[in-house]
Amino acid sequence: MSYQVLARKWRPRHFQELIGQEHVVRALVNALNSDRLHHALLFTGTRGVGKTTIARIFAKSLNCHKGITSAPCGICSTCREIDEGRFMDLLEVDAASRTRVEDTRELLENVQYAPARGRFKVYLIDELHMLSGHSFNALLKTLEEPPPHVQFLLATTDPQRLPATILSRCLRFNLKRLPTADIVRYLDAILEKEGIARETPALTLIARAGNGSMRDALSILDQAIAFGGGRINAKEVGDMLGTVEPQYVIELLDYLAAGDAANALHTVQLLDQKTPDYSSVLADLLTLLQRIAVLQSVPDITDNDCADPNSEAVRRLADSMAPEDIQLFYQIALIGRRDLPLSPEPKSGFEMILLRMFCFRPLEKGETISQSVTQTSSAFSVTKTASTEPALATPAAPVTVSPRSVASSCDATADWSTIVISLGLKGMAQQLALHCVLHSYEGNMLHLLLDPSHAQVHTKNGEERLRSALEAYYGKPLQLRIQVGESTATTPAYQQSRHQAERQQAATDAIHSDPNVQALCDTFNAKIKPDSITPTD
Numbered sequence: 001m002s003y004q005v006l007a008r009k010w011r012p013r014h015f016q017e018l019i020g021q022e023h024v025v026r027a028l029v030n031a032l033n034s035d036r037l038h039h040a041l042l043f044t045g046t047r048g049v050g051k052t053t054i055a056r057i058f059a060k061s062l063n064c065h066k067g068i069t070s071a072p073c074g075i076c077s078t079c080r081e082i083d084e085g086r087f088m089d090l091l092e093v094d095a096a097s098r099t100r101v102e103d104t105r106e107l108l109e110n111v112q113y114a115p116a117r118g119r120f121k122v123y124l125i126d127e128l129h130m131l132s133g134h135s136f137n138a139l140l141k142t143l144e145e146p147p148p149h150v151q152f153l154l155a156t157t158d159p160q161r162l163p164a165t166i167l168s169r170c171l172r173f174n175l176k177r178l179p180t181a182d183i184v185r186y187l188d189a190i191l192e193k194e195g196i197a198r199e200t201p202a203l204t205l206i207a208r209a210g211n212g213s214m215r216d217a218l219s220i221l222d223q224a225i226a227f228g229g230g231r232i233n234a235k236e237v238g239d240m241l242g243t244v245e246p247q248y249v250i251e252l253l254d255y256l257a258a259g260d261a262a263n264a265l266h267t268v269q270l271l272d273q274k275t276p277d278y279s280s281v282l283a284d285l286l287t288l289l290q291r292i293a294v295l296q297s298v299p300d301i302t303d304n305d306c307a308d309p310n311s312e313a314v315r316r317l318a319d320s321m322a323p324e325d326i327q328l329f330y331q332i333a334l335i336g337r338r339d340l341p342l343s344p345e346p347k348s349g350f351e352m353i354l355l356r357m358f359c360f361r362p363l364e365k366g367e368t369i370s371q372s373v374t375q376t377s378s379a380f381s382v383t384k385t386a387s388t389e390p391a392l393a394t395p396a397a398p399v400t401v402s403p404r405s406v407a408s409s410c411d412a413t414a415d416w417s418t419i420v421i422s423l424g425l426k427g428m429a430q431q432l433a434l435h436c437v438l439h440s441y442e443g444n445m446l447h448l449l450l451d452p453s454h455a456q457v458h459t460k461n462g463e464e465r466l467r468s469a470l471e472a473y474y475g476k477p478l479q480l481r482i483q484v485g486e487s488t489a490t491t492p493a494y495q496q497s498r499h500q501a502e503r504q505q506a507a508t509d510a511i512h513s514d515p516n517v518q519a520l521c522d523t524f525n526a527k528i529k530p531d532s533i534t535p536t537d
Contacts, residue, residue, distance in 0.1 A: 005218075005219070005222055006190060006218045006219075006221055006222050007214075007215045007218040007219055007222075010190050010218070011053055012050070012053055012057065013057070013074055013083060014057060014071065014072070014074065015028065015029055015054075015057055015070060015071070016071075018050055018053070018054065018057075019050075019178060019182050019183075019186050019214060020049075020050075020176065020178040020179060020182045020214075021049070021050055021054065021175050021176070023176075024043075024054060024173045024175060025054075027173065028054070028058060028061075028070070028173075029070040032058075032061050032068060032069060032070040033070050035068060037062075037068075037151070038170075038171040039143075039146045039150065039151060039152060040143050040146070040151075040152040040154065040169055040170045040171065041055075041058070041151075041152070041153050041154065041170065041171050041173065042128075042154045042155075042156070042159070042162075042167070042170035042171065042172045042173065043055060043153070043154070043155045043156075043173050043175060044155075044156055044157070044159040044172065044173070044174050044175065045157065045174060045175030045176065045177070046157055046177055046212060046213060047157055047213055047215065047216070048210070048213030048214055048215030048216050048217075049175045049176070049177060049178060049212065049213060049214065050175055050214065051126075051155040051175055052092075052124065052126055052155055054173075054175075055124050055153040055155060056082055056083075056090075056124070057072070058153060059082055059087075059090050059120075059122045059124065059151075059153065060072035060074070060078070060079050060082050060083075062118070062119055062120045062122065062151060063078045063082070063087070063089065063090075063118035063119050063120060063122070064076060064078055064079055065077075065078060065079075068119070078117070078118060087117075087118070088116050088117060089115040089116055089117055089118035089120070089121045089122060090118075090122045090124060091107070091121070091122070091123050091124065092124045092126070093107060093123070093124065093125045093126065094126050094127060095125055095126060095127045095128050095129075095130045095131050095135075096126075096127040096130040099130055099131055099132050099135060100132065100135065101132060101134035101135045101137075101138055103135070104131065104134075104135040104138040104139055105138050107123070108138065108139065108142050111123075111142055111146065111147060111150055112147055114149055115149055119149075120149055120150065120151045121149055121150050121151070122150075122151045122152075122153060123150065123151070123152050123153065124153045124154075124155070125152070125153070125154050125155070126155045126156075127155070127156060127157065128154045128155065128156040128162060128166075129156045129157070129158040129159070129161035129162055133163075136162075136163050136165075136166055139166070140165055140166065140169070143166065143169045143170070144169055152170075154170060159172070176212075177211070177212025177213070178210075178212050178213070178214055179212075180204065180207045180208055181207075183206075183207035183210055183214060183217050184200070184203045184204055184207045186214065187203045187206060187207065187217060187218075187221055188200070188203055190218075190221075191203075191221075191232065196225060196230060196231065196232060197231045197232065198231070198232035198233075199232060199233045199234050201234040202224070202232045202233050202234040202236075202237040202238075203232065205234060205237045205238060205241060205243060206220045206221055206224060206232075206237060206241075209241050209243075220241070223240065224236070224237050224240060227240045241280075242275075242276060242277045242280065243276070243277075243280055243284070244271060244274055244276045244280075244281060244284070246284065246288075246310045246313075248267060248270070248271050248281075249281065249284045249285050249288055250288070250310065250313045250317070251263075251264075251267050252264055252267055252268075252285065252354070253285070253288065253289075253292075253317055253321070253329075254317070255267065256321075256325075256329060256354075256357055256358070256361070257317065257320050257321045257325070259358065259361065261354075261355075261358045264354055264358075265351065265354075268347070268350065268351055268354070272347050278340060278346040278347065278349065278350040279337055279340055279341075279346075281350065282333050282336060282337040282340065282350070282353070283337065285329075285333050286330060286333050286334060286337070288310075288314065288317075289326055289329055289330045289333065290330065291314050292314055292317050292318045292321065292326050293323070293326045293327065293330065295314060295315060295318040296318050296323050296326065297323075299318075322426065322427075324426070324427045325361060328357070328360060328361070329357050332353060332356045332357050332360065333353060333357075336349075336350075336352075336353035336356070340353070416436075416437060416438040416489075416492060417492035417495055417496075419438075419470075419473065420433045420434060420492045421492075422473060423466075423469040423470070423472075423473055424469070425465065425466065425469055427462075427465075428457060428459055428461065428462040428465075429461075429462045429463075429465035429466045429469070431454075431457045431462070432450070432457050432458060432459075432462045432463065432466055432482070433466055433492070434491060434492045434493040434496075435450060435451045435454040435457055435491050435492075435493050436448040436449060436450050436451070436482065436491060437449050437451075437487045437489040437490070437491055438489075439483075439487065444476065444477060444478055444479055445478075445479045445481065446470060446478050446479070446480050446481070447481045447483070448480070448481070448482045448483070449482075449483055449484075449485045449486075449487045450482055450483065450484045450485070451491055451493075451494075452484050452485070452486065454493075455484045458482060458484070463480065463482055466480065467480040500535075503535040504533070504534075504535055506535065507533050507534065507535040507536075508530070508533050511528060511533055512528065
């Protein structure tokens with residue numbers, strides 16, 4: 001077979017061709033130019049970021065016919081043989097397949113002999129962490145006092161597993177995962193040289209799938225070229241990777257922002273027809289939420305994905321969604337992705353994650369708990385709401401307090417439900433206010449009783465936001481005391497829920513008593529679907 005995979009064909013041959021590891025290249029080039037060479041270099045980093053590539057370039061720099069140089073010629077016999085993997089003084093070892101102490105001793109028994117052709121005898125040991133404890137001991141003495149003609153180049157993806165005695169004898173270089181933008185530019189340059197048509201969004205998908213590894217990205221690119229018949233476009237790459245169009249994720253966020261559970265569920269139904277990897281969908285959702293959160297916090301920041309056609313949608317969502325919603329959705333999606341493999345079926349698990357987002361979404365101004373639940377239940381059959389903040393205060397022990405008369409003043413005697421609506425609160429602070437009753441208001445002290453069944457909504461941040469809103473309402477500084485306890489008074493949340501239930505019952509009675517509806521039932525043997533009845537404003 002004459003075809004050579006892209007990862008081998010386009011492996012960098014010089015330091016200047018390396019992508020994304022400038023901090024390592026700078027140190028090595030300076031060391032070579034000043035002839036300050038450490039006898040043992042350790043390269044760490046995830047797979048496919050250039051550890052062995054850098055080691056081979058360094059081996060050429062030591063043995064090139066030009067002399068020790070940071071710019072090996074690449075044309076002399078030594079450089080060509082190293083590139084082709086047949087230079088006899090470069091001993092490449094995969095420690096994962098040679099873990100026994102006997103293998104290590106056999107490898108090192110010829111260390112004292114001078115190189116056959118080159119200036120240095122170079123030992124390149126990959127996956128160093130796979131050596132056994134005895135093998136490390138066998139290597140230790142040689143690392144500590146190597147002959148002047150020996151250079152050790154060590155590579156590992158798991159430096160935590162290396163003994164401290166080994167680490168202390170090496171000069172360590174940490175290679176970083178490659179940014180998506182750098183991978184996209186490199187893939188684009190390769191395809192330009194290969195004469196292959198491509199779309200930038202397709203390269204972005206490939207780069208993200210590479211997850212910081214250039215080698216993985218090049219392997220996926222090889223697959224994409226074969227899959228697309230010699231061309232690279234976003235739809236075919238998405239089909240190959242099992243990813244979905246970004247528009248689906250954007251639509252889900254639009255419906256989450258609008259509280260439209262029915263259309264969100266419909267989008268999931270359309271999405272399911274493409275047999276997606278729902279864990280990847282959640283990953284895309286998390287990525288989008290992170291970009292929105294950053295944009296909301298620093299509006300003038302330059303988006304790293306500015307070439308992404310979805311950048312405009314990210315800015316639109318950043319303007320339309322509350323920051324606390326973004327943080328909540330991110331946390332739910334993050335935990336949901338962890339728990340998704342435990343669900344009986346991926347689609348149902350994904351729907352339940354969306355369900356949590358709708359249930360825990362902070363209420364909008366003027367929206368009641370019952371309205372929020374009714375909207376969500378139309379698609380998911382949800383029957384209750386819950387707390388929205390992950391950090392909950394430890395609830396105090398419930399107490400029973402008889403209601404006391406509130407100090408007589410215009411504001412103080414106002415109905416607590418009316419006050420809560422006037423405060424314009426959102427999120428946890430609103431939930432806290434909705435589940436309290438006004439126990440007393442004397443001087444600057446306002447005392448609330450919190451329903452024991454909702455003690456978990458009491459957080460320090462929520463209490464502080466509620467106190468600030470009450471100070472603005474009353475127009476003076478206040479001390480706020482919130483105590484978990486029973487009361488004969490009803491909370492605003494209960495009142496709203498009861499009011500909605502009464503409206504629902506009235507709508508149901510009206511439907512059943514409507515003569516036209518009765519005629520349809522009698523004529524066509526029709527049935528009234530109870531959950532389809534919704535009261536109108």
